[in-house]
Amino acid sequence: MTAGGTGTGTGTGSDRAAPAAAPAVAPRSGPAAPGRWTPARTATALLLPGLVALLLTYAMPLVWVARMAFNEPLPGGAIRQTLTLGTFTDVLGDAHYWRVIWRTVELGTLVTVFTLLLSYPLALFLARTTSRWRGLLVALAVTPLLISSVARTFGWMAILGSQGVVNKTLMSVGLIDTPLQLANNMTGVVIASTEIYMPFAILVMISGFGRLDPELERAAASLGAGRLAVLRRVVLPLTLPGVLTAGLLVFVLSLSGYVTPRLIGGGRVFVLATEIYDEAITALNWPVAAVLSMLLLVLFGLVVVVYTRLQRLVERRVLGEGGTAS
Amino acid sequence: MTDPGIAAREGHLVLDGLVKTYPGRHGAAVRGVSLSVERGSMLAVLGPSGCGKSTTLRMVAGLVAPSAGRVLVDGRDVTDTPAHRRDMGVVFQSYALFPHLDVAGNVSFGLEMRKVPRAERARRVTQALELVRLDHLAGRRVARLSGGQQQRVALARALVVRPTVLLLDEPLSNLDAQLRTTMREEIRRIQRETGITTVFVTHDQHEALSMADSVAVMHEGRLEQLGSPQEVYERPAGHFVAEFVGRANLLPGTVARVAGNEAEVEVPGLGTVTATGHAPAPGDRGSVMVRPHRISLDAEAPAGSGAARGTVLSAGYTGETVAYRVRVGADGPELDAEHPSGAHRPHAPGTEVEISWDGAARLVPAPTPAPETAKPGDGAT
Structure with a gap:
């Protein structure tokens, strides 16, 4: 606005000086004077605080961790500043770490699958309902986010433990004699993580279901599609992008999840996040922790690549963007 | 198919005292509509917005359950038949084309639901697209079609399954004036060629008078008059019809x-x-x-x-x-x-x-x- 104002001012000025001469736009179309404020400069100025914050809190620590991965760990927690690939080869040559990586991927996959399966019907209902309580219902579905995941994990320990609600109930009705092993193992971690990530998945899905139009379902019905066919042929394809995005979020969250595997796993479920903590805090082996962090980062990268590929495929096949038309 | 036998005189499609009330809303949306449509003819349901004409059409299609009354096709009561077994083609006001399918995919949908073999499906899709003059766009994504083309796809999709009745909800309201005139003639031509019993809903008296064999004028959920376009225009049954139709x-x-x-x-x-x-x-x-x-x-x-x-x-x-x-x-x-x-x-x-x-x-x-x-x-x- 400032630039425009100045330009017009200059224009009318020159008009008054020489009415028959250059058109009024001429002074404006000239090269921007040094120091003049342009929209591009405004954009840069607005971006700057965020960029600085990201640099300080994200990029620099990351570089620091990356640098740490190339140091040599010495016994007793000491670190020798050097540039070696030794820690990488040690970690990648160790079957234990491969088991940890595999566990992490396994946990992420299981949690993602169960979270999506359980969240999809809820999200579908919330996205489609015309009830005037819709807002309240959506809020209810995401209220668990108001409680810290640490508190919710403790809650799950009380439910899943050998003296927990589930086992006590099952034993009191005589369905089982000995408590089921629901905590301190993978099963418990998957159950608790699934519940913890469901609100995220539901939120992402609801916002991703924008293409769902009840009229399309009616059109399908009028063409002879029963409920199942409508779901399979119309609703599912149109909601797939939202499901995919929710899947990415849950997978990434559970890959880096620490609290739930640590507490419910009871020290018996080893994933990358718990392993990094143990190496850094307990074993004081910072280079190994840094290498594991780098591996987690590589895992994230792979996930994002796969997600992008899938999303593009879905967009093209399912949403009819791009396509064969000229 | 268009043989004017006894069935034709009884009416191919009969609406018998259709009522729709919505809970929490004062007064009914549709307050008892009875009418009969002859086999192979075209009926326009004409009325201002909110008169209950779209609700009536949706009750015929099985998309809205009537609070009272019956829908009969060929003398058979289909009131409790779900939409997907009613065998009625519907063209929606918004067209409701499937965005994830191309033109041929949209038209083929109803045939796939009816388990029509692949070869016959392809043949009939081509036929239907030829009927609406869109055979050159079979592979095109529906998002890349103009309003008039989308309208034709919706029409082809509804017709390809050879429904017993074709229902159109404000089929021309989303088109610009010039296209509307073209499509008006186009729909009439297709209806004559296929000889399909058709009901269409409109708020536009020109559309109703120029396209339909008979016109049903609705007002506040009631049928005010049912007659030929000439009757409705020249001999209106009441003040509302006289002022709404012209x-x-x-x-x-x-x-x-x-x-x-x-x-x-x-x-x-x-x-x-x-x-x-x-x-x-x-x-x-x-x-x-x-x-x-x-x-x-x-x-x-x-x-x-x-x-x-x-x-x-x-x-x-x-x-x-x-x-x-x-x-x-x-x-x-x-x-x-x-x-x-x-x-x-x-x-x-x-x-x-x-x-x-x-x-x-x-x-x-x-x-x-x-x-x-x-x-x-x-x-x-």
């Missing part, structure tokens, strides 16, 4: 004398007017209807040669016509008149003219107070 001058009066269908009606401020009506009787109250384009205004004619003497109040030039507002006498009723432009120089406001009309005026019965509708404000929303 413009009308309605002059309230009382029947003085009757000779057959001809009635002499006393109209205050205008005198005695001859009008034809449906079984008029002396003492009946009603309105004399004269369509504006039937009224001629003559500034040169001597006083007393026409029906009345009046003064031009205003003249509006619209290009094709000139629309006048005339007052009869000094303080008589006001009339609308409409003449083709260019025939002669428009009368200026203030001009004294002799008012006359060709043919007999029509006597429209006075509205009988309906017991259910009474409350003010409980109208179309």
Whole structure:
């Protein structure tokens, strides 16, 4: 606005000086004077605080961790500043770490699958309902986010433990004699993580279901599609992008999840996040922790690549963007 | 298929006392609609928005469950048959094309649901697309089609399954004026070629009159009149139909004398007017209807040669016509008149003219107070 104002001012000025001469736009179309404020400069100025914050809190620590991965760990927690690939080869040559990586991927996959399966019907209902309580219902579905995941994990320990609600109930009705092993193992971690990530998945899905139009379902019905066919042929394809995005979020969250595997796993479920903590805090082996962090980062990268590929495929096949038309 | 047998006379599609009430809403959306559509004919359901015409169509399609009443096809009650087993083709106002499928995929959908073998499916999809003249766009994504093309895809998709009845909900309302005229003829052509019993809903009287074999005029959930386009326009059953289907001058009066269908009606401020009506009787109250384009205004004619003497109040030039507002006498009723432009120089406001009309005026019965509708404000929303 400032630039425009100045330009017009200059224009009318020159008009008054020489009415028959250059058109009024001429002074404006000239090269921007040094120091003049342009929209591009405004954009840069607005971006700057965020960029600085990201640099300080994200990029620099990351570089620091990356640098740490190339140091040599010495016994007793000491670190020798050097540039070696030794820690990488040690970690990648160790079957234990491969088991940890595999566990992490396994946990992420299981949690993602169960979270999506359980969240999809809820999200579908919330996205489609015309009830005037819709807002309240959506809020209810995401209220668990108001409680810290640490508190919710403790809650799950009380439910899943050998003296927990589930086992006590099952034993009191005589369905089982000995408590089921629901905590301190993978099963418990998957159950608790699934519940913890469901609100995220539901939120992402609801916002991703924008293409769902009840009229399309009616059109399908009028063409002879029963409920199942409508779901399979119309609703599912149109909601797939939202499901995919929710899947990415849950997978990434559970890959880096620490609290739930640590507490419910009871020290018996080893994933990358718990392993990094143990190496850094307990074993004081910072280079190994840094290498594991780098591996987690590589895992994230792979996930994002796969997600992008899938999303593009879905967009093209399912949403009819791009396509064969000229 | 179009054999006019006994079934044709009974009506291929019959709506019997359809009612739709919504919980929490005062008054019914549809208050008892009964009508019959002949096999192979086209019915227009005409009414202002909120009159219940779309709800009625959706009840026929099985997309909305009626609160009362029945829908019969070929004499068979389909009221409780779910939409996907009703075998009715529906073209939605928004077209509701599947965005994740291409043109051929959309048209093929209904055939796939009916488990039509692949080879036959391909053949019929091509046929249907040829019918709507879109066979060259079979592989195109629907998002890349123009409004008119989307409309044709929706039509092909509904027709390809050879439904017993075709239902169209405001099929032309999303198209621009020029395309609307083209599609109007196109839909009529396709309907004639396929001979399919068709019901379409519209708020546009031109659409209804020009396309349909019969017109059902709806108002506030009720069927006001069912008849041929000529009947509905020339012999409206009531004030609402007279004013909604075309413009009308309605002059309230009382029947003085009757000779057959001809009635002499006393109209205050205008005198005695001859009008034809449906079984008029002396003492009946009603309105004399004269369509504006039937009224001629003559500034040169001597006083007393026409029906009345009046003064031009205003003249509006619209290009094709000139629309006048005339007052009869000094303080008589006001009339609308409409003449083709260019025939002669428009009368200026203030001009004294002799008012006359060709043919007999029509006597429209006075509205009988309906017991259910009474409350003010409980109208179309």
